[in-house]
Amino acid sequence: MNMIVCIKQVIDPEAPPASFKIDPAGNKVVPPQGVSPVIDPYAEYGVEAALKIKDAIGGKVTAVSLGTNRLRDIVKKPLAMGADELILLEDEAFDGGDSWSTAYALAMAIKKIGEYDIIFCGREASDWNAGQVGSGIAEILGLPSVTLVKKIEVSDGKAKLERVTDEGYEVIETSLPCLITVSNEIGEPRYPTIKGIMGAKKKEPTIWKPADIGVEASRIGTSGRHTKLLKLFQPVREGKCEIVEGESPEEAAANLAAKLREVKVL
Amino acid sequence: MAENKGVLIFCETKEDKLAAIATELLGCGRKLADDLGQELSAVLVGSGLSDLAKEAIAYGADKVYVVDDPQLKDYQTDSYVSVMEKVVGQAMPQIILLGQTSIGRDLAPRLAFHLKTAASLGCLELAIDPRSKLMLQTKPVYGGNALAVFTADSFPQIATVRAKTMTPLEPDPSRKGEVVKVDAALDPSTIRTKVLEKVAEKVEGIKLEDAEVVVSGGRGIGGAEGFAQLEELAKMLKGAVGATRPPCDNEWVPAGAQIGLTGKIVAPELYIAVALSGSSQHMSGCSGAKTIVAINKDSEANIFREARFGLVGDWKKALPAFTEKLKELLAE
Ligand SMILES: Cc1cc2nc3c(=O)[nH]c(=O)nc-3n(C[C@H](O)[C@H](O)[C@H](O)COP(=O)(O)OP(=O)(O)OC[C@H]3O[C@@H](n4cnc5c(N)ncnc54)[C@H](O)[C@@H]3O)c2cc1C
Ligand SMILES: Cc1cc2nc3c(=O)[nH]c(=O)nc-3n(C[C@H](O)[C@H](O)[C@H](O)COP(=O)(O)OP(=O)(O)OC[C@H]3O[C@@H](n4cnc5c(N)ncnc54)[C@H](O)[C@@H]3O)c2cc1C
Numbered sequence: 136m137n138m139i140v141c142i143k144q145v146i147d148p149e150a151p152p153a154s155f156k157i158d159p160a161g162n163k164v165v166p167p168q169g170v171s172p173v174i175d176p177y178a179e180y181g182v183e184a185a186l187k188i189k190d191a192i193g194g195k196v197t198a199v200s201l202g203t204n205r206l207r208d209i210v211k212k213p214l215a216m217g218a219d220e221l222i223l224l225e226d227e228a229f230d231g232g233d234s235w236s237t238a239y240a241l242a243m244a245i246k247k248i249g250e251y252d253i254i255f256c257g258r259e260a261s262d263w264n265a266g267q268v269g270s271g272i273a274e275i276l277g278l279p280s281v282t283l284v285k286k287i288e289v290s291d292g293k294a295k296l297e298r299v300t301d302e303g304y305e306v307i308e309t310s311l312p313c314l315i316t317v318s319n320e321i322g323e324p325r326y327p328t329i330k331g332i333m334g335a336k337k338k339e340p341t342i343w344k345p346a347d348i349g350v351e352a353s354r355i356g357t358s359g360r361h362t363k364l365l366k367l368f369q370p371v372r373e374g375k376c377e378i379v380e381g382e383s384p385e386e387a388a389a390n391l392a393a394k395l396r397e398v399k400v401l
Numbered sequence: 402m403a404e405n406k407g408v409l410i411f412c413e414t415k416e417d418k419l420a421a422i423a424t425e426l427l428g429c430g431r432k433l434a435d436d437l438g439q440e441l442s443a444v445l446v447g448s449g450l451s452d453l454a455k456e457a458i459a460y461g462a463d464k465v466y467v468v469d470d471p472q473l474k475d476y477q478t479d480s481y482v483s484v485m486e487k488v489v490g491q492a493m494p495q496i497i498l499l500g501q502t503s504i505g506r507d508l509a510p511r512l513a514f515h516l517k518t519a520a521s522l523g524c525l526e527l528a529i530d531p532r533s534k535l536m537l538q539t540k541p542v543y544g545g546n547a548l549a550v551f552t553a554d555s556f557p558q559i560a561t562v563r564a565k566t567m568t569p570l571e572p573d574p575s576r577k578g579e580v581v582k583v584d585a586a587l588d589p590s591t592i593r594t595k596v597l598e599k600v601a602e603k604v605e606g607i608k609l610e611d612a613e614v615v616v617s618g619g620r621g622i623g624g625a626e627g628f629a630q631l632e633e634l635a636k637m638l639k640g641a642v643g644a645t646r647p648p649c650d651n652e653w654v655p656a657g658a659q660i661g662l663t664g665k666i667v668a669p670e671l672y673i674a675v676a677l678s679g680s681s682q683h684m685s686g687c688s689g690a691k692t693i694v695a696i697n698k699d700s701e702a703n704i705f706r707e708a709r710f711g712l713v714g715d716w717k718k719a720l721p722a723f724t725e726k727l728k729e730l731l732a733e
Contacts, residue, residue: 384714
């Protein structure tokens, strides 16, 4: 099995909401001080999904990431977890893109990798929550795509997948190669082992520039955008929480119940 | 933009009726179409759709495209993209709206890339820019920490809309509209997936999305036994139990109980949040609640920035007393 996982570095989505700041002038997010960036969590579930298959039937896992200003230790995490290779699309020309430019560049990189049975993406990245890059890559490469996947079984050149639905889940069979977007129900990503971390330290990622993947500058980064961001802002919170007190938690709880009754919430 | 005109709603169905989200989208689409001075059309895709076109018209559509074919019984990306491409070719809409559901999340981006246009997923607000006549799409980003307003100038403009953010029109059975049958003409060899089985999670009691009172628990509940206590409170208040993601991931509650950005969206009268921190991703699913009440042992927890009433303390001590007192008060 040749597997490719698309990953990106993001601001830690679990950082306290109070630390989240926007620079309104630039319509940009200001990275919070002292909070280390992470691999996009859903993409990390994608790495886990690929490694599970590798554990079961063997294969090669290649992680691909597009972006600049990244920390090597962060983007190397898939290697530390057990992936075999890391390819970075790193060039300022890739910057400022949207789902279109991102999916296009990733699809062209995947074409260059050439051999693949399954491509994994996260169901949605934790920063822009676009939820499109996976489907976009599949469309550009002409592959079947199954989104929101929580379980994968591969046999006889086919994959049997469980896909999360609003009612529960459905079981889908797809031909290979295919693209899968992964949901958290696939199971917690494994922690890198010490051996994995040491191995990743020694491994150098492959860097590709736009010319290496044969993309036209007009279709990547800012110029490749289909969408325009008009405004980025933080919703205003009224933030008037009345804390109900008491001598003990039990008393406070009784007071809270009385309060809700008093204001006719109940 | 010359030839693209009108708003097209992709209507999902549920148990031989229009799904609630479809009526919400028709309400929102009607407004956008009126602002543009253009037509509102709907598309129904499935098998055995009989009278649903009438219902879509009653909810505001001027024209309904019906693609009825046994091969369309189950949603599948390839077949639905193929028929939507046909309908879009015929309708040439300026805007297509879908629900932010497990179908819409899959169909919208794939269709957008197929039509070489852009989509925004999970929108909360849609409006027509009076000058450019383009649709402005407001959606949460960074897990709900921020809102972004996007637009695109390639047509059709595609957006998915989150449940319970738009209001349906009062259905008017006397409204007139046109019904257009579209032949699916599917080539089975182009459909690369097969639905082997559909599994619906059983829900006992009131459905989470419909409940007036939701009692939600977070990681701090610590296990399934704790959730039994939330269940007791929910039952007493004729409500339903929800959760953040960790309790679902740990299987203390079924996955269907998850509320948030990647879970269900609820907008009850009362939301009781117990031992959950109030992450932006979770709040995305419940910020429409009228009153939020929080119980958390950490006075700095973000949930207290969101709640109207709060209690700082251990839920294990507070919750039984709260339930007991409410039982007393409600019996009076
Ligand atoms: C105005 C604006 C400016 C931006 N500027 C930049 C910028 O300068 N640099 C930058 O990096 N981003 C930038 N972005 C974000 C970037 O455009 C998004 O990554 C892109 O829109 C895809 O959306 P998403 O990340 O929400 O992807 P989704 O579609 O939600 O992502 C789903 C999955 O696709 C895969 N994926 C997504 N992006 C990548 C990637 N880059 N590499 C590998 N796999 C990926 C992952 O598996 C991920 O889980 C900007 C966005 C906006 C709106
Ligand atoms: C892209 C993306 C999408 C996501 N989608 C969702 C989603 O849809 N829904 C969702 O919920 N999450 C989602 N998450 C996860 C989210 O970021 C948080 O990790 C999650 O909501 C945290 O759940 P929690 O509040 O229960 O846990 P925690 O943040 O760990 O909070 C537990 C709280 O319990 C309190 N507590 C502990 N013990 C007690 C006690 N004895 N008494 C009282 N209080 C106690 C603590 O003070 C703490 O505030 C998503 C994440 C990402 C990246």
